[in-house]
Amino acid sequence: MNAPDRPARNTLRLDELPIRNSFAELPPAFYTRLQPTPLPDPYLVCGSAAAAGLIDLDPAEFSSREFVETFSGNRALPGSTPIAAVYSGHQFGVWAGQLGDGRAILLGEVEAPGTPPGTLELQLKGAGMTPYSRMGDGRAVLRSSIREFLCSEAMAALGIPTSRALCVTGSDQRVMREMPETSAVATRMAPSFVRFGSFEHWFYNGRKDELKILADHVIDRCYPELRDDKNPYQSLLSEVTRRTAHMIAQWQAVGFMHGVMNTDNMSILGLTLDYGPFGFMEAFDAQHICNHTDQQGRYAYSMQPQIAHWNCYALGQALLPLIGAVEDAQAALEIYQPEYKAKLNALLQAKLGLQTSEPEDSSLFDAMFSIMQASHVDFPQFFRKLGDLRLDDATADAPLRDLFIDRAAFDTWAVQYRSRLKRENSQDAPRRLAMHRVNPKYVLRNYLAQVAIDKAQEKDFSEVQRLLQVLERPYDEQPENERYAALPPDWAAHLEVSCSS
Numbered sequence: 001m002n003a004p005d006r007p008a009r010n011t012l013r014l015d016e017l018p019i020r021n022s023f024a025e026l027p028p029a030f031y032t033r034l035q036p037t038p039l040p041d042p043y044l045v046c047g048s049a050a051a052a053g054l055i056d057l058d059p060a061e062f063s064s065r066e067f068v069e070t071f072s073g074n075r076a077l078p079g080s081t082p083i084a085a086v087y088s089g090h091q092f093g094v095w096a097g098q099l100g101d102g103r104a105i106l107l108g109e110v111e112a113p114g115t116p117p118g119t120l121e122l123q124l125k126g127a128g129m130t131p132y133s134r135m136g137d138g139r140a141v142l143r144s145s146i147r148e149f150l151c152s153e154a155m156a157a158l159g160i161p162t163s164r165a166l167c168v169t170g171s172d173q174r175v176m177r178e179m180p181e182t183s184a185v186a187t188r189m190a191p192s193f194v195r196f197g198s199f200e201h202w203f204y205n206g207r208k209d210e211l212k213i214l215a216d217h218v219i220d221r222c223y224p225e226l227r228d229d230k231n232p233y234q235s236l237l238s239e240v241t242r243r244t245a246h247m248i249a250q251w252q253a254v255g256f257m258h259g260v261m262n263t264d265n266m267s268i269l270g271l272t273l274d275y276g277p278f279g280f281m282e283a284f285d286a287q288h289i290c291n292h293t294d295q296q297g298r299y300a301y302s303m304q305p306q307i308a309h310w311n312c313y314a315l316g317q318a319l320l321p322l323i324g325a326v327e328d329a330q331a332a333l334e335i336y337q338p339e340y341k342a343k344l345n346a347l348l349q350a351k352l353g354l355q356t357s358e359p360e361d362s363s364l365f366d367a368m369f370s371i372m373q374a375s376h377v378d379f380p381q382f383f384r385k386l387g388d389l390r391l392d393d394a395t396a397d398a399p400l401r402d403l404f405i406d407r408a409a410f411d412t413w414a415v416q417y418r419s420r421l422k423r424e425n426s427q428d429a430p431r432r433l434a435m436h437r438v439n440p441k442y443v444l445r446n447y448l449a450q451v452a453i454d455k456a457q458e459k460d461f462s463e464v465q466r467l468l469q470v471l472e473r474p475y476d477e478q479p480e481n482e483r484y485a486a487l488p489p490d491w492a493a494h495l496e497v498s499c500s501s
């Protein structure tokens with residue numbers, strides 16, 4: 001669900017959006033109908049014209065009062081049927097029972113012609129309490145809403161499957177977190193917000209009829225090509241497993257860490273979903289934990305591939321009553337490892353500018369990660385500068401080499417890398433171009449988000465919008481925005497992000 005091939009027409013007024021809610025056509029056990037809780041005196045914090053383009057919405061609408069009121073939950077979008085969905089899930093490896101949309105309200109889906117399956121659901125996050133709020137207040141804070149907004153749009157621009165973000169609205173209404181903060185509502189878009197945990201919910205409640213209704217709903221809307229397969233539920237599990245493996249390979253290749261890979265945060269479409277304490281790898285440490293409440297490091301960078309596989313097993317368990325034989329579920333799950341490895345390998349090959357594949361490449365990659373680890377090299381800068389390497393001029397390596405504390409280790413690896421490039425007659429100029437197309441110069445470093453958030457908390461939203469613009473072109477040289485590619489300042493070393501804010 002990334003940028004459509006077709007140019008966006010961006011012509012629709014807000015009230016012209018053709019909206020319906022097919023999830024609300026499922027039996028009532030799947031959701032609760034309710035209205036968002038009004039947000040006092042809301043204002044627009046930021047909007048994504050690219051996201052608006054996906055649903056042909058005219059971004060000029062962002063500045064209308066109706067827009068702000070609608071996406072704060074204060075005004076009904078004509079044709080919408082607001083609901084909160086029920087789901088369950090495993091949190092940190094433990095069955096957590098019923099969770100559900102505790103602060104998200106689904107308005108319905110809108111046509112999105114260039115985006116399979118042709119519709120995008122609109123969901124308000126932070127729109128007030130629901131029957132699934134448990135101990136929560138149903139709200140989201142400005143800080144986390146801006147982070148979700150920027151990261152969704154940044155991931156889409158990187159070409160990584162993700163939910164999208166249309167806008168954030170804010171209010172001076174205070175909510176209590178570790179300290180008082182102001183509330184905000186983020187409007188998200190995805191073809192479906194169904195999670196692995198949506199299936200687990202019906203499985204653990206022993207409700208096979210509902211399980212089947214949900215699986216049929218997802219297949220009919222999002223995987224119609226699987227409908228006529230011999231065992232469409234097994235096909236669904238294989239396809240979700242495959243997409244999840246590919247998504248995780250893309251996360252690893254760009255250094256993205258989700259932070260809370262609970263099964264209720266895993267999209268049935270293999271999209272990056274529910275941005276919370278996420279982070280992008282900067283000083284490389286494979287054991288890095290971006291969520292400071294994850295003391296065991298269950299969701300550390302190096303753990304993500306195996307955790308995602310574990311999550312696919314949880315989905316497989318839930319789908320088993322529909323699939324039938326354990327061996328069939330097992331067969332679907334077994335594709336995870338080969339799919340993940342093949343995808344990661346292809347991505348690493350491209351990141352290193354290799355056009356061919358050799359059996360020894362894995363040792364080249366391993367050696368690279370081990371010198372990056374030893375020197376805690378900045379992840380985005382390393383790969384970006386690697387593209388500037390010249391085959392016959394090691395003096396040009398200085399900016400790259402200077403990233404390493406252990407320069408000798410880099411030199412040793414560079415000899416291996418150069419000889420590998422020479423074996424395939426690699427040419428500097430085209431390799432540089434190709435590498436810069438896959439190694440982003442600009443990623444959402446924590447401190448960049450924090451600077452934009454600090455200003456936004458003072459009601460200056462310009463930096464959020466500016467940062468969005470930079471992140472929308474992550475692979476381009478943007479000489480005027482060079483500072484957004486810089487290493488984090490010292491104060492950023494202590495930034496901490498935790499769950500659910």
Ligand code: AMP
Nearest residue numbers: 099100101102103133136137138139500
């Ligand atoms: P998360 O860790 O953000 O994916 O959230 C896990 C569960 O807690 C989901 O069911 C959320 O809807 C719920 N939740 C998180 N924050 C809040 C909140 N402030 N109010 C109500 N429910 C929340």
Ligand code: MG
Nearest residue numbers: 264265273274
């Ligand atoms: Mg969640």
